[in-house]
Structure formats: structure tokens, C-alpha cells
Amino acid sequence: xxxxxxxxxxxxxxxxxxxxxxxxxxxxxxxxxxxxxxxxxxxxxxxxxxxxxxxxxxxxxxxxxxxxxxxxxxxxxxxxxxxxxxxxxxxxxxxxxxxxxxxxxxxxxxxxxxxxxxxxxxxxxxxxxxxxxxxxxxxxxxxxxxxxxxxxxxxxxxxxxxxxxxxxxxxxxxxxxxxxxxxxxxxxxxxxxxxxxxxxxxxxxxxxxxxxxxxxxxxxxxxxxxxxxxxxxxxxxxxxxxxxxxxxxxxxxxxxxxxxxxxxxxxxxxxxxxxxxxxxxxxxxxxxxxxxxxxxxxxxxxxxxxxxxxxxxxxxxxxxxxxxxxxxxxxxxxxxxxxxxxxxxxxxxxxxxxxxxxxxxxxxxxxxxxxxxxxxxxxxxxxxxxxxxxxxxxxxxxxxxxx
Amino acid sequence: xxxxxxxxxxxxxxxxxxxxxxxxxxxxxxxxxxxxxxxxxxxxxxxxxxxxxxxxxxxxxxxxxxxxxxxxxxxxxxxxxxxxxxxxxxxxxxxxxxxxxxxxxxxxxxxxxxxxxxxxxxxxxxxxxxxxxxxxxxxxxxxxxxxxxxxxxxxxxxxxxxxxxxxxxxxxxxxxxxxxxxxxxxxxxxxxxxxxxxxxxxxxxxxxxxxxxxxxxxxxxxxxxxxxxxxxxxxxxxxxxxxxxxxxxxxxxxxxxxxxxxxxxxxxxxxxxxxxxxx
Numbered sequence: 001x002x003x004x005x006x007x008x009x010x011x012x013x014x015x016x017x018x019x020x021x022x023x024x025x026x027x028x029x030x031x032x033x034x035x036x037x038x039x040x041x042x043x044x045x046x047x048x049x050x051x052x053x054x055x056x057x058x059x060x061x062x063x064x065x066x067x068x069x070x071x072x073x074x075x076x077x078x079x080x081x082x083x084x085x086x087x088x089x090x091x092x093x094x095x096x097x098x099x100x101x102x103x104x105x106x107x108x109x110x111x112x113x114x115x116x117x118x119x120x121x122x123x124x125x126x127x128x129x130x131x132x133x134x135x136x137x138x139x140x141x142x143x144x145x146x147x148x149x150x151x152x153x154x155x156x157x158x159x160x161x162x163x164x165x166x167x168x169x170x171x172x173x174x175x176x177x178x179x180x181x182x183x184x185x186x187x188x189x190x191x192x193x194x195x196x197x198x199x200x201x202x203x204x205x206x207x208x209x210x211x212x213x214x215x216x217x218x219x220x221x222x223x224x225x226x227x228x229x230x231x232x233x234x235x236x237x238x239x240x241x242x243x244x245x246x247x248x249x250x251x252x253x254x255x256x257x258x259x260x261x262x263x264x265x266x267x268x269x270x271x272x273x274x275x276x277x278x279x280x281x282x283x284x285x286x287x288x289x290x291x292x293x294x295x296x297x298x299x300x301x302x303x304x305x306x307x308x309x310x311x312x313x314x315x316x317x318x319x320x321x322x323x324x325x326x327x328x329x330x331x332x333x334x335x336x337x338x339x340x341x342x343x344x345x346x347x348x349x350x351x352x353x354x355x356x357x358x359x360x361x362x363x364x365x366x367x368x369x370x371x372x373x374x375x376x377x378x379x380x381x382x383x384x385x386x387x388x389x390x391x392x393x394x395x396x397x398x399x400x401x402x403x
Numbered sequence: 404x405x406x407x408x409x410x411x412x413x414x415x416x417x418x419x420x421x422x423x424x425x426x427x428x429x430x431x432x433x434x435x436x437x438x439x440x441x442x443x444x445x446x447x448x449x450x451x452x453x454x455x456x457x458x459x460x461x462x463x464x465x466x467x468x469x470x471x472x473x474x475x476x477x478x479x480x481x482x483x484x485x486x487x488x489x490x491x492x493x494x495x496x497x498x499x500x501x502x503x504x505x506x507x508x509x510x511x512x513x514x515x516x517x518x519x520x521x522x523x524x525x526x527x528x529x530x531x532x533x534x535x536x537x538x539x540x541x542x543x544x545x546x547x548x549x550x551x552x553x554x555x556x557x558x559x560x561x562x563x564x565x566x567x568x569x570x571x572x573x574x575x576x577x578x579x580x581x582x583x584x585x586x587x588x589x590x591x592x593x594x595x596x597x598x599x600x601x602x603x604x605x606x607x608x609x610x611x612x613x614x615x616x617x618x619x620x621x622x623x624x625x626x627x628x629x630x631x632x633x634x635x636x637x638x639x640x641x642x643x644x645x646x647x648x649x650x651x652x653x654x655x656x657x658x659x660x661x662x663x664x665x666x667x668x669x670x671x672x673x674x675x676x677x678x679x680x681x682x
Contacts, residue, residue, distance in 0.1 A: 014541065023541050024510060026466045028562035028587055030539040031569060170472055176463065183465045188588040190564055287511045287537065288463060300484040301515030303462045 007254035007330050010321060015204020015291075018327060020320035023203045024287045028187045037205045039110045044212075049105060056101050060134070061091045063098075063216065067224035067381070072351040073367075080374035082367060083233070084384040085221055085249065088356065094386035095217060095245045096127035100196055102213035104131040107194035114189065115139040117196045118182040120147055120175030120241070121312035121359070122154025123386055124198030129163035131196075140164045142181040146173035147311050154390050172305050175315045179289055199242025200319030203290030207319050214248025221381055222252055229379055235260040235370075238383040239363040240333070241277070241313035243322045245385035254330060263322060264366045266308035267335035277306030278335045279318040280326050293320040309338035309398065310358035312386070336365035342398055344368060345388065357386030358394070410503040410531045411556050411579040414453060415614045415635065425636030426451055426627070426676035427616055428669050429507065430643055431458035431474035432491055433483025435651030435661065440478070442662045443647070444495055448502045450666040451673025454616075456534065456638065459488050459508030466536045468591030470641035473648055485512045485521070489528045496529030505532040505558060505579070510546065518546055522553040532556030532579045540572050547576050560584050561607055563599075570610055580614040580635065581607055588619065591641030595620045601633035624675025631676045639672050 010017035023033060043049040057063040066086045074082045087095040107115060115132045117139070119125030125141040132139030141158055145167040148155050158165055171177035179197075186195045200207045200214070218236075225233050236253060238246035240263040253259050268276030276282060279294040286295040288303060296304040296316035306314040325331040336344075344364040349355045356364065363382050371380060388395070396403050418425055428447050433440050447455055460478040464471060492504050506525065513521050513535065525533075533550055540547075540559070547557045556579030564587060565573055574581065583604060585595030595617070604615050617630050618638030630637040646668055650661035 023539065024537040025539060026536050026562070027539050027560045027573065028466075028564050028584060030541065031564045031566065170469070171462065180463050180465050184468075184589045187466065188592070190587045284515070287509075287514055289465070290537070292514075295511075297511070297515065299515070300486075301461075301512035302479060303511070 007325065007328065008251060010324060011204055011208050017321045017324035019285065020293050020323040021204055021207055021291050023290065024292065025203045025290045026187060028190065032190055033203050035110070039106060040205055040209050043106055043109055049109070052105055053102055057098070057216065061097050061101070062089065064220040064224070065089050067221060067228065070352050073348060076351055077368060077371040079376065080235070080371040080378040080380040081376065082371060083225070083379065083381045084354070085217060085381055086384055087217060087245065088384045088387035092127045092130050093389065094123040094127065094357065095214060095248060096124045096198060097130065098216055098248065099198065099210050099213040099244060100127040100131040103194070103196045103209070104135055104137070107137070108135065110194065112192060112194035113137065114193045115196055116142070116182050116185050116193055117198060118142045118175065118178040119198065120144070120178065120315065121310065122147070122151040122158065122390065123312060125163070126154050126157050126161070128196050129158040129161035132163065133161045140166060140185065142166050142168050142178040142185070144173035144175060144178050145169045147175065147178070150311050150394060151390060153393070174305060176303065183289070199244040200247045200321060201242045201289060201291055201293065201317060207291065207321055210244055211247045211251055211321060214244050215251045217245065217248035217383065218250060218252035221249065225379065225381070232256060233259060233379040233381045235262065235378065235380045237262045237264065237363050237367055237380065238385065239264045239313065239359045240318060240322065241266065241315050241359065242317070243319040245383050247319060247321060249381070249383045250331060254325070261331045262366065263331055263333045264363045265333060265335040266306070266310060266313035266362055267337040267340070268307040270337055271335060275307035276335070277308040277314045277316065279306070279316060280322070280333045281335055283316070285323065288317055291320045293317050293323045309341060310362070312357070312359045313362065334366055336362040340365035342395065345395060354384065355388035355392070356384055357388045358391045360385050407554060409556050409579060410501065411454070414501070414503050415580060418453060424631040424634070424676050425453040425614070425616060426673040427454040427456055427618070427636050427638040428452035428643060428672070429456040429458060429638060429640030430647070431460055431471065431478050432488040433460060433478035433481055434474040434644065434647055435477045436481040437483065437487065437491070439651070439658070439661055441491055441494065443665050444491065445498065446662060446666045447669055448499055450669040451677065452502070452669055454503045454505065454636070456505045456507045456640070457488065457492065459485055459506055459512055461509040461512055464509060466589055468589040468641060470591045470644045470648065474644040477648070477651065485516050489524050489530070492530050493528040503531040504529065505534055506530055507534040508536070510535050510537050513546060518549055522550050522555060526554050530555065532558050534558045534560065534582060536560065540576065543576050551576065551578060558582050563587050563603065567606070570607070574611045577611070577613060580616050581611060582638070583607060583615055583617045583634065585617050585619045585621070585630070590619055592620050594622070594626055595630070597629045597633060600630060604634045624671045627672050627675040628678065637676050643668060
């Protein structure tokens with residue numbers, strides 16, 4: 001394993017995955033982050049915490065999500081045998097709920113009485129608002145004004161769930177600005193507030209904690225694939241914005257060195273243009289939002305906005321563990337463009353009767369590039385991390401269909 | 404802490420011997436444009452600023468309120484870079500060799516510039532200290548230790564959430580002065596409660612011989628006076644930056660005596676800090 005014992009050992013006690021990660025936050029937040037780390041450690045050691053989470057996953061979320069053999073898609077590509085991990089069937093329609101329930105249980109253990117979150121596409125915001133409603137906690141969601149315009153159905157869902165939506169107009173009004181604003185709220189309301197970060201980024205312990213809560217995806221896939229095929233898969237494919245669904249699928253398999261693991265970034269209008277959100281392919285290591293990772297930025301260290309057809313992928317950074325896995329060469333990181341994602345979106349909708357979110361449509365676009373050349377006994381798992389209900393209006397617009 | 408006396412050490416020693424408190428003025432480098440910004444910087448010492456905090460603009464200033472966010476955006480739009488900020492300090496140093504200049508900002512632009520190169524160029528430009536908001540004591544090896552080694556003061560923020568158990572770690576590698584953040588929150592927020600600030604300054608002084616300056620939420624000469632009465636200095640940023648925002652050229656709206664109005668407010672604030680402390 002290239003001189004190291006395990007790819008799953010991180011983070012170290014400073015919250016580092018190799019050079020990446022860390023705790024780059026203002027002093028006001030530092031004590032809170034240390035408290036959170038201690039509370040999370042205690043919760044991990046408490047069987048009652050796990051039992052409560054499993055109960056919610058089973059009866060509220062509907063886990064385990066199915067591992068579905070996509071027969072017609074497989075026939076269409078004519079190569080690898082393609083399985084879809086159906087996390088889009090979860091309550092609230094994406095993998096985001098896995099993490100939100102874990103964090104809200106932790107918030108309760110810590111005696112916090114107010115929840116805040118950032119959201120881009122609104123999937124994380126909806127999942128947070130749902131968890132907050134379920135536990136009767138007031139919840140404030142920060143969302144870029146531009147994203148609110150793009151994702152009206154999710155804005156309304158959050159409002160129905162009782163969340164207070166704060167439009168963020170600073171910067172360009174997208175996910176990174178929403179995250180800045182959530183951090184500003186947290187630093188102001190330190191006593192009672194728990195910040196539920198939606199992806200495997202932010203200061204330690206968030207990247208590790210969110211990964212742990214999302215790893216249920218990969219753990220289930222291991223069991224389900226052994227059950228279905230009698231062996232582990234040969235390859236895993238997932239889309240990456242911040243990278244939580246991908247880390248959830250990948251992490252339990254990182255030390256199975258025969259398994260090929262592929263993360264698909266948002267290529268936007270193409271990596272040769274400035275309009276993409278591929279932080280690994282087009283960015284450089286830097287420090288933002290509490291961690292060191294690959295960031296889209298200019299020569300002066302100013303952050304550049306990402307672009308993607310999918311509001312859930314246009315974050316200019318990526319979780320630090322992905323940065324580590326890229327440098328270590330354990331995971332391959334590729335990209336798919338807006339146009340390729342849009343095509344994949346339509347393809348799977350017609351072939352499998354599954355309308356995917358635009359985020360996993362990127363993963364599917366890459367599946368379409370590699371599956372045809374793989375043997376028929378190659379077992380491939382793609383994470384269908386969200387459903388496309390929220391995206392139908394945006395897709396209609398891109399296809400120039402007047403609804 | 405540091406064996407070498409810095410401009411900050413000398414300034415605080417001089418103020419102390421005169422029985423005065425420090426007025427620390429914050430402006431963002433390059434706001435609203437390089438020339439106007441230099442004229443403001445250049446005029447601040449005569450307006451009564453004892454120490455200047457010069458903001459290094461950043462796209463994502465997570466600890467700053469709307470005023471300083473807007474200042475960063477104006478400066479970046481006008482083409483400000485870290486290289487230009489260092490050049491601005493060097494130009495200031497050519498005309499003023501005593502007023503300490505502390506660069507304040509976020510780590511990423513420094514990290515991208517290169518830590519070693521930054522320290523070397525900052526020292527050469529005449530920078531005296533650094534305040535890097537997103538580098539807590541836990542990340543000291545990144546910039547704090549090399550900067551102190553290179554001869555720069557590293558000024559640490561202490562906040563109301565910094566408890567007694569944590570305080571010694573936070574103070575350990577702090578030099579120049581300690582910056583007490585008067586509130587939990589972002590810059591430009593509500594005015595701090597002076598009695599709470601007083602208690603916390605005393606708490607910090609129980610652990611260090613360094614001067615303690617207080618910032619966040621101080622907007623008027625009266626507030627500056629009240630804060631200065633319980634600390635070694637008062638920092639004002641958002642109120643000054645707001646004047647720049649109001650008077651700078653904006654689209655078709657021409658600039659209206661921006662420099663003069665900023666310096667007038669600065670001198671009112673300086674008077675508030677320097678006048679006899681009202682008990």
C-alpha cells in the first residue's frame with residue numbers, strides 16, 4: 001500500500017489528512033470546535049448514540065437504500081455490469097439526510113437549541129430543515145440569493161418545514177458565500193447554536209465526522225454486493241462537489257486495493273474554460289472555510305467562483321480527504337461537463353425510469369465513458385445520491401422547453 | 404517574548420510613559436483605489452493614529468461584517484493584490500519610520516504568496532506585525548513561528564470564548580500586543596459592554612505583560628474613549644471604512660472629499676482615545 005498502513009487512517013490529531021484539512025478558524029470558534037470534537041468522540045463511544053441513529057436510519061430515512069442492477073443501462077453501454085446505489089430514495093431525496101441526522105443527534109447531546117446550515121442546491125438545506133422539524137429545533141438556513149432563484153422548489157420546501165431562510169447577497173450569492181455567512185452567524189451565536197455543515201469540508205472534526213455519517217453508504221454496498229454477487233465490486237463512481245456522497249461510498253473500500261475508485265468533478269463548460277467547478281483538476285492547494293484543500297483561486301489567492309449546471313457542485317473547494325487521496329493516487333479524479341451531465345440525465349431517465357439529480361448525472365456521464373470498454377463481469381457501482389425532482393425546471397430551461 | 408524591540412514595542416512603551424492609550428486605525432489596503440488608499444494611510448499618523456492596521460483584501464472575509472466585506476470588494480475590484488499592499492507599506496515607510504503598521508487579513512493570500520517569501524518581503528517593506536484571523540494557536544507552525552523568527556510581531560486575537568484553560572496557549576506565541584475581540588461576532592457589530600470588556604482585559608493582563616488593545620464594534624469617539632479607559636488601545640475599522648464606502652467614486656457617482664472625511668473621523672476618534680479618560 002505504497003508504504004502506508006492504510007488510506008483510512010486519517011485524520012491525525014491535528015485534523016490533517018497528509019497536508020490537507022486542519023483547523024483554520026477564528027479564535028472565537030476554536031473552543032467550539034474543540035468542544036464539538038470532544039462531544040463527537042464521546043458519542044462514538046456510546047452505543048446508545050449509534051442505536052438511536054440506526055433506528056432513525058431504518059424507520060425515518062428508509063435505509064438500507066437498495067443496490068439496484070441497472071439492466072437496461074448495462075445493455076445500452078454493453079460492458080461493465082452497472083449497479084446503482086439508490087440513495088436518492090432516502091427520505092428528502094438525497095444522501096444529505098444521513099449526515100444531518102447524525103449531527104442533529106450530536107447537537108441534542110451537546111444541549112444546543114438552535115441549528116444553522118448553509119445550502120447550495122437546497123438538498124442539504126431541506127435535509128437540515130427536516131431533521132430540525134423532526135426534533136423541534138429552530139433552524140436557520142443560509143442560501144445564496146442566486147441559488148434561491150435557481151432552486152425555488154427547495155426554498156419553498158424548507159419554508160414549509162419551518163426553516164428561516166436567509167438570502168445571502170455577499171460575493172456572488174452562491175454556496176461559498178452561504179458558508180461564509182453561516183460561519184459569521186456561528187461566531188455571533190456561540191452559546192446555543194450548532195452548525196450542521198453539509199459536506200466533508202470545514203474545520204476538523206467536520207470532514208471526518210460527515211464522512212463517518214455518510215460511510216453508511218459504502219458499508220451497505222459492501223454487504224449488498226457480497227450478497228448479490230458473492231464478491232466486492234471492481235469499481236466505484238461518484239460525483240463530487242464538496243465530496244460527501246463520494247467519500248461515503250469510497251471510504252469503506254479505500255484499503256481494498258484492487259477496487260478502482262473514481263470521483264467525477266463538475267466540468268461546467270469545459271476545463272479549458274474558466275467556467276467549471278473542478279477544484280482538483282483546475283485548482284491549487286489553499287486555505288478556505290477552515291481547511292486546507294484544493295481551491296479554485298487566482299495568483300493572488302483570491303477565491304474564484306465555480307460554475308456548474310448543478311448548484312450542488314459549484315463549490316470552489318473540495319473536502320480535504322479527497323485532496324489527500326488524489327495526491328496519494330488512491331482515487332482517480334475526472335470531470336464531466338454540463339452538456340455530458342444533461343445527456344446522461346436524459347439517458348437514464350428513459351432507460352431506467354429514474355430521474356436523477358444533476359449532481360449524480362455527472363457520475364453517470366463518466367460511467368458512460370468507461371463502461372463500454374470494460375468486460376461484462378466487471379462490477380461497477382455508481383452512487384445515485386439524489387433525485388431530480390428539484391432539477392426538472394432547470395433541465396427544461398436548458399433543453400429550451402417551455403413548461 | 405522577542406529579544407528584538409520592534410516599532411510596536413517602542414510605540415507602546417512611549418505611549419505608556421506619556422500615560423496615553425493607543426488609537427489603532429484600520430483601513431483596507433487599496434480601498435477604494437490605490438492612490439486614495441495611500442493618501443488615507445499617509446494621513447493617518449497626523450490625524451492621530453498611533454498604530455495602523457492595514458487590511459489585506461480577501462474575497463471571503465469570514466470574520467468581517469458588511470462594511471469590511473465591501474471594503475475588500477472595492478479594493479479587489481480596483482486591482483489590489485498582496486504584492487501591491489506590501490509596496491504600499493514600503494512607500495509609507497519611506498515617509499514615516501515610526502508608526503507601526505500591522506497587516507490584518509486571512510491566511511490564503513499569504514499562503515499562495517509563499518510564507519517565506521511573504522515574511523522576507525514584509526520585513527523589507529517595513530511591516531511590523533501580522534494579525535491573521537484564521538490562524539489560531541493550533542496552526543502556529545504555519546506562519547506564526549516563522550514570522551516571529553523573521554522579526555515580525557504576531558498579534559493574536561483573544562475572544563470572549565477563550566477560557567482560562569485555553570488562554571495561556573493563545574498567549575504563548577503572541578507578541579507586540581494582544582488584540583481582545585470585544586464581542587462574539589463579526590467586525591462592525593453592536594457596541595461592546597464596557598464592563599465585560601474591562602473584566603476580560605484584566606483577565607488577559609493577569610497572564611501577560613503585553614499591552615491589550617480592544618476592537619470590534621467601536622464606532623464613535625465616545626465608545627473609543629470608554630474602551631480606552633479599560634485597555635491599552637482601541638481599534639476602529641468599520642466606521643472609517645464606511646466613510647470610504649460613502650464617499651468613494653461609485654459608478655457615475657464621483658468621489659467627494661473621501662480622504663479628508665476619513666481623516667476627520669480618524670482625528671475625532673483619536674481625540675476620543677487620547678483625551679482624559681472619563682470615569
